[in-house]
Amino acid sequence: MILRELRPAISLVVLFTLLIGLILPGIFTGAMQAVLPWQANGSLIRQNGQVVGSALIGQNFSGPRYFVPRPSALSPSPYTQDTSGASNLGPTSKALLASVKQRVAAYLQAFGPGPVPADAVTASGSGLDPDISLENALRQAPAVAKARHLPTATVIALVENMAHHPFLGIIGTDHVNVLKLNLALEHLPAS
């Protein structure tokens, strides 16, 4: 009984491995490379002939001349581009609470007294979160403007101009892409 099933079982595994593992991705990849090459190759942003990053993947920035992204739990350093992952620290973790307290203090020191947006002091799921909340970006804007000798209103206008908003209030969030925002900063005329 088992012997009789051997040929169809083996053949189907081999045939589907060729069909789904080779032919299908081959055709699909070819089609996507032809029709949507920018997206299919990682939404890469070029500047002066060099690939500086992907529009979808966050990278690390330190202030005060740049907007800073969310904390990232990746090792060896935050936002390492060929890794991904979260802190996986639980809600009652001492280590998590200690880092949050430290980040709150650093945030208040860098951007002055005021509310501390939750996304600014918690690590993201991917460790590569490209975005910060709009609120977080607006809190950072005056410090960035000061470091760049720009009018605060100019930087705030840039943030608001680049912000994404939820569709019908339901799908998505109010947020800004940090890499794109920082690249746009470089192109602002100095005052």
Added chain:
Amino acid sequence: MTIYGLFYIALVFALVLGAAFPLGRYIAAIFEGRVTWLRPLETGIYRLAGVDATRQMGWQSYAIALLLLSVIHFALLYAILRLQYYLPFNPLHIAGMSPRLAFNTAASFTTNTNWQAYTPEQQISNGAQMLGLCVHMFLSAAAGIAAAAAVMRAFTGRGLKTLGNFYADLTRITLYLLIPIALIAATLLVLAGSPQTFVQAVPLHTLQSGTQPLAIGPVALQEAIKELGTNGGGFFNANSAHPFENPNAWTNLLETWLILVIGFSMPIAFGHMVKDKAQGRTLMAAMAIILALGCVGAYAAEAAGNPQQIAAGVQASGNWEGKEVRFGIPASTTFNVSATGTSTGAVDSFTDSYTPLGGAIPMFLMQLGEVTPGGVGSGFYTIIVFALLSVFIAGLMVGRTPEYLGKKVQAKEIKLAMLAVLVLTALILCGASLSLMTKSGLGSLENAGPHGLSEMLYGWTSATENNGSAFAGLSANTPLLDYGLGTAMLFGRFAFMIPILAIAGSLASKPKLNEISGTFPTSGPLFTFLLIGVIIILGGLQFMPADTLGPIAEHFLLYAGKSF
């Protein structure tokens, strides 16, 4: 919690349930061999493989064919993972996996679990993802759906000796259902920014962090089937939280829909197969009600945030540790609850960092036995087990021989059903507690206190129920957990599926009795609520002591200001 968040959950349900009715009808047509638009390809595959698609199989032959194909496919994946260094599409020259990691991974993908003890970016090549993992994502999903088709056929007539042809079911489901939907979804994902290339690393000149390679690959196609087939094995370590797997809130909604849609279509397909659509709607309602409660509950828990962080000066806008800004709280929790209510196990946010109750809900949905709506196929045949137990319990109460769809449910079926349910419970509870008694098991924990217990309990629950999600702080690539969880996955899949095929074989051969005034109705709200009660009492109650020591204890400690 805001009204917009609840609207989001309502939107997901509307989109999924709205699509499940036409898709369920289409799936029934596939099962009945009435879908033929790829006939030349289908018959070509039969000819090359030596399959006689008209040959009808009894339950034993059907089970043997399914098992044999799984064993062969397991062996092929094991070989691919061990030998990936020598195989094509490995531009980074990634070495072969160790024997125990390869065993764990092969068990994981053969059983539709997609538990990932490996780190994709470092430990697997594009070639092994495509030729190994991605093929398994299609075929293990198709095998589960095929088993469900066999179970459905048992109720379609009287004195049936056979349950269909496994090879024909597998081929038709793959060609007519999984490949077309996956291709459309993958195209939409690429449009939103998911990569699809054979390159594995792009050199970047970052603005402030020097030159770094960016991990990339044929992501979109694998992502589509990962959700559609309730697989869950991420192309990247961060799974659907990674922006390349899930670029924005729209793809997040699409992926949530893909996760749920086949699971909810199965009872509808069943209604068409047995020519009594109300039966299908009744099962679907039970699945949907439990899942909806889970979605709202997890959203409420995460939106409430972490009281200790709020006391430390963080704005009270929900628990953001492990979540991505672009999705927001309600879309993150709905994704994770959907992926644990099905056996997908994909995550767009990290459950280990959820609040205690927010993390307890995904775990509890798995412990219920993966029926809300469960894995593609497996969710259906599991809820049938609960439906049989429900008519049995109702029969005990009113003192009549229980029947389901005109088939008498007798001692043999109930014994097999209880065997299937109890095997899994024993595996989860014994596995988790024995692991926690070893040095190696304790060394795998990332978190201390009750959260550590939750990590291990979640791991064994996820593996046994073939879910594949994790409290991901658990270091799972150890000899104990590689072999232990790998074995749990194999038992969870096959020691459950085979008794159910046996039940189907036994019921198929029985006469189909006519409904009379004394027959307990198995459609309508009364049966839906009875079924929900049985699922929660039989599936869930046995885990209450363990869950109380883990997440529930942690909840009270969190609000008492304790940390570990």
